[in-house]
Amino acid sequence: MEKIIKDLPEIFDEFADARKTGFMNVKKIKDQDIPVVGTYCTYFPQEIANAMGLATVGLCSTNDEPIAEAEKDLPKNLCPLIKSSYGFGKTDKCPFFHFSDVVIGETTCDGKKKMYEMMSDFKDVYVMELPNTQSADARELWKKEVYKVADFLAKRFDTELTYDNLKKAIDMTNDIRRARQELCEVMENDPTPVDGFDIHSVLNSNFYNFNKEAIPGELDELKEKIMKEYDPSKREKKPRILITGCPSGGAPQKVIKALEDNGAVVVSFENCIGEKQSQYFVEDTGETLDDLIDALANRYINIGCSVMTPNPNRFELLSYLIDKYKVGGVVEIVLTACHTYNIESSAIQKFCNDEKGIPYLAVETDYSQADVGQLNTRLTAFVEML
Numbered sequence: 001m002e003k004i005i006k007d008l009p010e011i012f013d014e015f016a017d018a019r020k021t022g023f024m025n026v027k028k029i030k031d032q033d034i035p036v037v038g039t040y041c042t043y044f045p046q047e048i049a050n051a052m053g054l055a056t057v058g059l060c061s062t063n064d065e066p067i068a069e070a071e072k073d074l075p076k077n078l079c080p081l082i083k084s085s086y087g088f089g090k091t092d093k094c095p096f097f098h099f100s101d102v103v104i105g106e107t108t109c110d111g112k113k114k115m116y117e118m119m120s121d122f123k124d125v126y127v128m129e130l131p132n133t134q135s136a137d138a139r140e141l142w143k144k145e146v147y148k149v150a151d152f153l154a155k156r157f158d159t160e161l162t163y164d165n166l167k168k169a170i171d172m173t174n175d176i177r178r179a180r181q182e183l184c185e186v187m188e189n190d191p192t193p194v195d196g197f198d199i200h201s202v203l204n205s206n207f208y209n210f211n212k213e214a215i216p217g218e219l220d221e222l223k224e225k226i227m228k229e230y231d232p233s234k235r236e237k238k239p240r241i242l243i244t245g246c247p248s249g250g251a252p253q254k255v256i257k258a259l260e261d262n263g264a265v266v267v268s269f270e271n272c273i274g275e276k277q278s279q280y281f282v283e284d285t286g287e288t289l290d291d292l293i294d295a296l297a298n299r300y301i302n303i304g305c306s307v308m309t310p311n312p313n314r315f316e317l318l319s320y321l322i323d324k325y326k327v328g329g330v331v332e333i334v335l336t337a338c339h340t341y342n343i344e345s346s347a348i349q350k351f352c353n354d355e356k357g358i359p360y361l362a363v364e365t366d367y368s369q370a371d372v373g374q375l376n377t378r379l380t381a382f383v384e385m386l
Contacts, residue, residue: 045300067087073090134302167285188325
């Protein structure tokens, strides 16, 4: 993989190893008697936990190692993300899950709802009732859920949510979003200064970094280094791809690798790992705690995910990113048995082909490496068509 300066590979390796480093750091957090809140979804307002002095960490598992054990309790034809997440919890092989004092779930899809129900047999689990629409009534319901989870965490850990602490947490998280967004924007250049796989590794690493206040500075420094050393004459122009669909961390990275090994460059990630995570800021925070809760609730329920019906915000973000990054083709990652994304894929294809006038390809995959050859064949053909 072409690199622009000698030390950039080591920098990206550090971000790629962030999950392993996080395993050690979460133990240090626990040694300081700081409670850890494990989360599975971008809909949970982590600012609430951070404002109470709690550490948060992402738990969505993307490895097939514990799936065989999970299938002793769960159906084999279930989404691999759910089986992996449950399997790591059941086998207690994930340090992040092990050291989490409580797990916050959400009623996104049916599979995850039932997983949380079963997981509660061996872990303290709190489930937020996520509405499946973004109507005015749904927004009121979600605001109440944000209040309820704040009350739960306050009682569970004998702490308090204050205006000042929540405002500080909101400002810090907005700054992380700003830094993530600006790092992504280096991919507006054509040719791109780095590969999409490297940007993806950096974005994924943030979920395992417990030093939240340091993240914006680290990302800003990386962006500055990338652009300082960027020499377009030493980079090749390639077909520009946007990734959408299911979470792409861990095993689904094989799709990104296959695209870039076969002549393309991934310039944008619309899914949970990428710009869906950073696109919307918490705005109009107001002067009271209720104002902050209202702003938080509105920001998070606006996330465009296939669990929402209808789901206009996903299409709006896709359109914006396609134009911004001058995307030549869209590849959707659909995890096996992820019904909401699988069903919505036909509408996404129609949108890309008819409204944006660009090719679209959906690839259904799981967490194994068994389909790597097939993926390479299909993605190579897609890239050559572009």
